Amino acid sequence: MLKRLRALGSVPIFPTVLILGALLLGLPWLRILLLGLLAVGLTGLCALFLYPKEEPTVPGKWHRELRAIRRTLEKIKNRTVYRRGHEILTELKQCENTLPFMSTAARREITDYYLPTFSKYFSAYATFEECNAGNPSILATMEQMETSLGQIAENFRKICDRNDRTTALNIHAETALLSKKLRGGEDHA
Secondary structure: OHHHHHHHHOOOHHHHHHHHHHHHHOOOHHHHHHHHHHHHHHHHHHHHHOOOOOOOOOOHHHHHHHHHHHHHHHHOOOHHHHHHHHHHHHHHHHHHHHHHHOOHHHHHHHHHHHHHHHHHHHHHHHHHHHOOOOOHHHHHHHHHHHHHHHHHHHHHHHHHHHHHHHHHHHHHHHHHHHHHHHHHHHHHO
């Protein structure tokens, strides 16, 4: 529905209202002038409300999640998990620069799945470390979390690498096409 409204917003409303008003009102000049002012106001309102807004480059929750991960990592006592968490945090910060240029699917997967998953995993691990007290089932769960965290991080890296390769291929193809066009222009000169 919103797409249809936005499409209607792209129709030049001012001339449309003037023409329809002139036809309906029988061309009295004062009525057409008032109708024209009304059309200008409607056009302004449509421009404000119906045209699509630019997408923010980085979602607002991105920085909140990164801060939450950083605070949680400070609570973790296991040095291996702590180092792995800081590596992931560094990769997420690097990913922030390329996030606006990623495909919509990759961006959505990173912001809606990987970022909250890392936050939940580190939070749960810190909680398990606090209440451990030598419980074998908690220790087994923590070990399993360590291995699954490594797998999730590996999948995250694959998505980032795949996106980087796709971007590089696109840039390479565009550069090749541009140089071909430029060489073609030199041949004709």
